[in-house]
Amino acid sequence: MSDDKDFENKVNLVINGNDIELNKFTDDIIKETILGLLKAIKTSEYGVDEVKNVEISIDNE
């Protein structure tokens, strides 16, 4: 359950087709970790200068 009722998720997480609810802390951790990792990728080579929306899918089977 969200511990901050005004909090709006920035991260949407689905595992094996199931929506996983994230509280503010986990939402922030996942978002900032991934955005931090993505800073090292040369996205400008793809015409992307500012990261506004990120979509990641991982096949771990």
Place this chain on the structure above:
Amino acid sequence: MRIISIVGLKNTGKTSLTGKIIKELTNREFKVASIKHSHHQMEMDHEGTDTYKQMEAGSDFVVGIGGRTYFNINERMDLERILFLIKLMENPDFVVIEGFKAYPYAKIATCEEVKDEYTIKVVNSFEITDEELLELVDLVEERSYDILETLFVNECGYNDASLIGQAFAQGKLDYNPETQAEVNLAIDGVNIGLNRFVSDYLKQTILGVLAPLKIKEYGVENFDDIDITIKNKKE
């Protein structure tokens, strides 16, 4: 996921050949998605249906759910974006495309005029025998490949995805789906290429971050497929 296009001039049997290839791939127990490209206005819905009325009323994204589910999006989408979304939603073994001859994916040409560096074979769709069809689908299995930005190889001289795709299509390099990246990334709707190292790094870091989550409360036992979207646009 591997992509094969059937391309050619009008009335050269593209639709018929596309259907035969889809059928043979499903006979081989592959999961198949398909795309039809047309330069003309095309509607999968029709006037009078409830979903048509929703679109006419102004809905930009209509989903019809019944025995089947279909999406009707009032927007012209780029093929690369469509392929990413197909992979995200269904992750089929093959995507068979009728049309899109200008795109850098393995192609079967139904006439010589559209042959290019990505063509794996030129066939006469009206005269192809059953045996030739089987050989053609064997070739599709060997030479077709995934979304362009996901292609990376260790061989020297291949650091451009288009060149890698051409090499796969021409049989100069062997495409091994097992060696391709397990992470697919799009930023602002643009597919971003990840080599094996970066893919592994992202994957393991994200799995580490997700490990403490109480996923069992959601009926999830393990981390087989993970989809994450992040909204980072400043309001």
